[in-house]
Amino acid sequence: MARLIGGIGSSHVPAIGNAIEQNMQSDPYWKSFFDGYVPAWKWLEERKPDVAILVYNDHGLNFFLDKMPTFAIGAAPQYLNSDEGWGLKPLPPFQGHPELSWHIIDSLVNDEFDITMCQEMQVDHGFTVPMNLMWPEQAKRDQIKVIPVCVNVVQAPFPTARRCLKLGEAIGRAVASYEEDLDVVILGTGGLSHQLDGERAGHTNREFDTEFLEKLSDEPEWLLQYSNLELAEIVGPQGVEMIMWLIMRGALNKQVTELSRNYHIPISNTAAGVILLENSA
Ligand code: DHB
Ligand code: FE
Numbered sequence: 001m002a003r004l005i006g007g008i009g010s011s012h013v014p015a016i017g018n019a020i021e022q023n024m025q026s027d028p029y030w031k032s033f034f035d036g037y038v039p040a041w042k043w044l045e046e047r048k049p050d051v052a053i054l055v056y057n058d059h060g061l062n063f064f065l066d067k068m069p070t071f072a073i074g075a076a077p078q079y080l081n082s083d084e085g086w087g088l089k090p091l092p093p094f095q096g097h098p099e100l101s102w103h104i105i106d107s108l109v110n111d112e113f114d115i116t117m118c119q120e121m122q123v124d125h126g127f128t129v130p131m132n133l134m135w136p137e138q139a140k141r142d143q144i145k146v147i148p149v150c151v152n153v154v155q156a157p158f159p160t161a162r163r164c165l166k167l168g169e170a171i172g173r174a175v176a177s178y179e180e181d182l183d184v185v186i187l188g189t190g191g192l193s194h195q196l197d198g199e200r201a202g203h204t205n206r207e208f209d210t211e212f213l214e215k216l217s218d219e220p221e222w223l224l225q226y227s228n229l230e231l232a233e234i235v236g237p238q239g240v241e242m243i244m245w246l247i248m249r250g251a252l253n254k255q256v257t258e259l260s261r262n263y264h265i266p267i268s269n270t271a272a273g274v275i276l277l278e279n280s281a
Contacts, residue, residue: 002100002178005047006279007186007248007256008040009216011272012056012129012241014086020132021089033272036262037133040276043259044134049185051097052134053104053171054127055149055247056189059084061124068155069116071167073108074148075101079123091128092138097145100178104147107174113167123148130189153190153241158228161243165220168250175251188248190241192263193234194270203236204271209263212242213275217258220249238270248277255280 016033019025025034061084063069078093105117127148135141149171152158159167168186175184192212195203215222223231223246231240249256256277265271 002175002180002182002184004172004175004251004279005049005183005185006043007188007252007277008134009188009245009248009273009275010130010133011191011267011270011274012126012189013268013270013272014088014125014129015268017086017088017125017129017132020136033264033267036264036274039260040134040274043276043278044185047183047185049144049183051100051145051147051182051184053147053149053175053184053186053251054130054189055151055187055244056126056130057153057241057244058124058150059126059154062122063150065155068152069150070152070159071113072116072118072121072150073101073105074118074121075105076119076121079121079127079146079148081123081128084124086125088125088128092142094123094131094141094146095144097147100145100182101147103178104171104174107177108170111170111173113170121148121150126189130187134187149247151244151247153243156228158240158243160228161226161231161246162224164243164246165224165250168247171247172251186248186251188245190244191235191239192242192271192273193236193239195236196238196269200236202269204265205235205239206265206271208234209271209273213261213263213273216245216249216275217256217277220246252277253280
């Protein structure tokens with residue numbers, strides 16, 4: 001049977017992709033940010049998952065405002081990115097796992113999550129930056145199969161945080177019912193607090209982010225007390241991306257072990273966070 005071995009939450013700022021490309025990991029601006037990923041790199045190297053389910057938001061590359069699914073999932077053999085204007089180089093294709101994708105789609109729809117299924121899907125920095133961060137070497141990225149799960153946190157109304165947590169639980173059930181022997185990791189990406197536009201551009205909220213990270217392992221329901229409108233006020237309209245971390249958390253068991261956490265403010269305009277959660281046996 002397939003097993004979810006753990007989950008990782010990570011921010012997706014495009015500047016991170018450029019820093020990796022230009023080998024700037026040891027520069028004073030970047031060092032403590034990248035140091036926060038060492039435990040995740042070690043854990044991934046040790047556990048060597050076969051598949052990564054990557055929960056992210058598209059920012060206008062694959063879906064635009066004219067057609068915006070609330071939740072979409074890839075069922076393609078490969079996923080390509082392309083130039084979005086951030087200076088990030090197009091990367092070699094990411095390898096999909098169509099069989100597991102279709103199993104998850106089937107399980108989700110029967111579990112009353114009517115998700116948009118995509119046999120073709122371009123992936124933007126919301127996907128490629130976390131992939132680059134987790135597996136900085138191309139050879140490693142070639143080994144891992146990916147399943148993109150795309151969430152609308154771009155055009156209101158967004159799904160509620162509660163719906164995200166429940167979608168995660170349904171993804172957890174879907175993986176657990178897949179017959180092939182596979183180790184699966186789930187990544188919740190985006191956030192933490194940031195606001196990219198308007199008079200308050202540059203807004204972050206360390207206190208709120210810290211409490212969010214503090215509660216994520218044992219009390220993820222803590223975030224559900226806030227509406228998305230309230231969250232936009234508290235963590236910035238782009239900070240609402242953090243609700244995608246609840247999909248990752250929901251997919252894991254009730255009991256998880258937090259193996260590491262880092263918080264770095266700011267990277268570009270964003271309060272960047274990373275957390276590594278291991279599933280209980
Ligand atoms: C930045 C953050 C984002 O979430 C994003 O999608 C693009 C840019 C930033 O802080 O620069
Ligand atoms: Fe973003």
